Amino acid sequence: MMFGPMRYIGNKQKLLPFIRSALEALGMGSGTACDPFAGTAAVSRFLKRHGLAVTCGDLMQYSYVLQRATVECDVWPAFAGLKDVVRERPLSLGAVLRHLNRERPARGPVYRQFSPAGPHGRRYFTPRNAAKMDAVRETILRWWRGGGGGRLTEEERYILLASLLEASDRVANTTGVYAAFVKTWQPNARRPLRLLPPPLVAGTGRRCQAHRADALDVVINLGPVDLLYLDPPYNTRQYAAYYHIPELLASETPFPRLRGKTGLPPMDGKRSDWCRPGACEEALEALVALAPCRHILMSYNSEGIIPAAAIERIFKTHGRPGTYRALRQRYRRYRSDLDGQNRNYRGDVVMEVLHYVEKRRP
Ligand SMILES: C[S@@+](CC[C@H](N)C(=O)[O-])C[C@H]1O[C@@H](n2cnc3c(N)ncnc32)[C@H](O)[C@@H]1O
Structure with missing residues (x-):
């Protein structure tokens, strides 16, 4: 997992070939798309690379950072404002990240809140990695805020923050989600924090837009698009509670009051209806009914809280007759045992389904 994508419930990185085959069957290699549950932005990036101009969004700020850095941004960062700070030439993204990787640890909020050296004893990061994260985050914010002369463009700030999010996830002492930390240090957590370039998709000339x-x-605010790709949460786990640490790292304000064993911030309206069995079906119906799009493709898991029959009914109600299809792919998912001291992985075979319909013309 050292250089892999961010560990994230529902990350579609491994399912991109499946999504690609669906797009190829539809003959879609250009046009416009919307991915309003973007998460790690893996699908939005793929759609952009595939030739589409993408509008993406998500409730979470860390997702917004990843979307801004790797989807909306279409230029390679020049870091012109860092000429007199970073000595290495050429002044590339790699050079800036090497500079940040050499930052001296500084004890700040991550160190106090999420390392065992703090008063709460939370074992999410080693004290050294936590203090490194504090130092890097503070430097990015100082370069951006103007304390350092307003040295970063907005895009450059998001690219550096995206790199910090991915680097910290690689050394987090969790089994993949932040709802709990592991009581002993895992091998990945002992490795030193190392910032790497995020997967930028630049120079395409396609206009993409990110939203939180x-x-x-x-x-509702979208102009007509060719493809609406939906990848909503499929279980009752609220992302705001499972990824609270990336969320805090991605925000530019001081940490709010954190509570409990895991240091949870207030949910701030980030609780999602899509994680509630009593509300998710209605949410899907509203979205499908209102979407100004030609094609709808929805990823959903065979264990999801919206029954497949309900998805089929909604798609058929709002779709052109005879166009509904469900494409299925089995895949093996490794689940980690959150409660265990030792990580016990169980291999489950899960069915990933792509529901498709062509939307009925108004
Ligand atoms: C299954 S994940 C998407 C994963 C993404 N396709 C990827 O490859 O990383 C679902 C996402 O929906 C977001 N979400 C949940 N409720 C939402 C809502 N009401 N509006 C927008 N995003 C929401 C979550 O924050 C989460 O990132």
Whole structure:
């Protein structure tokens, strides 16, 4: 997992070939798309690379950072404002990251809140990595805020923050989600924090746009698009509670009051209806009914809280007759045992489904 994508529930990185085959079957290699549950932005990046101009969104700020850095941004960062700070030439992204990797650890909020050296004894990061994260985050914010002369463009700031998010996830002492930390140090947590370039997709000339917003708001404010790709949460685990540490790292304000064993911030309206069995079906119906799109493709898991029959009914109600399809792919998922001291992985075979319909013309 050292250089892999961010560990994230529902990350579609491994399912991109499946999504690609669906796009190829639809003959879609250009046009516009919307991905309003972007998460790690893996699918948005793929769609952009595949030739589409993408509007993406998510409720979470860390997702917004990843979207801004790797989807909306279409230029390679020049870091012109860092000429007199970073000595290495050429002044590339790699050079800036090497500079940040050499930052001296500085004890700040991550160290106090999420390392065992702090008063709460939370064992998410080693004290050294936590203090490194504090130092890097503080430097990025100082370069950006103007304390250092306003040295970064907005894109450059998001690219550096994205690199910090991915680097910290690689050394987090968790089994993949932040709802708990492991009581002993795992090998990945002992490795030193190392910033690497995020997967930029630049120089395409395609205009893409990122949002931090509810999916329904993104869709309502959208002009007509060719493809609406939906990848909503499929279980009751709220992302705001499972990824609270990336969320805090991604925000530019001081940490709010944190509570409990895991240091949870207030949920701030980030609780999602898509994780609630009583509300998710209605949410899907509203989104599908209002979406100004030609094709709808929805990833959903065979264990999801919206029954497949309900998805089929909604798609058929709002789709052109005879166009609904469900494409299925089995895949093996490794689940980690959150409660165990030792990581016990169970291999489950899960069915990933792509529901497709062509939307009925108004
Ligand atoms: C299954 S994940 C998407 C994974 C993504 N396709 C990827 O490859 O990383 C679902 C995402 O929906 C977001 N989400 C949940 N409720 C939402 C809402 N009401 N509006 C927008 N995003 C929401 C979560 O924060 C999460 O990132």
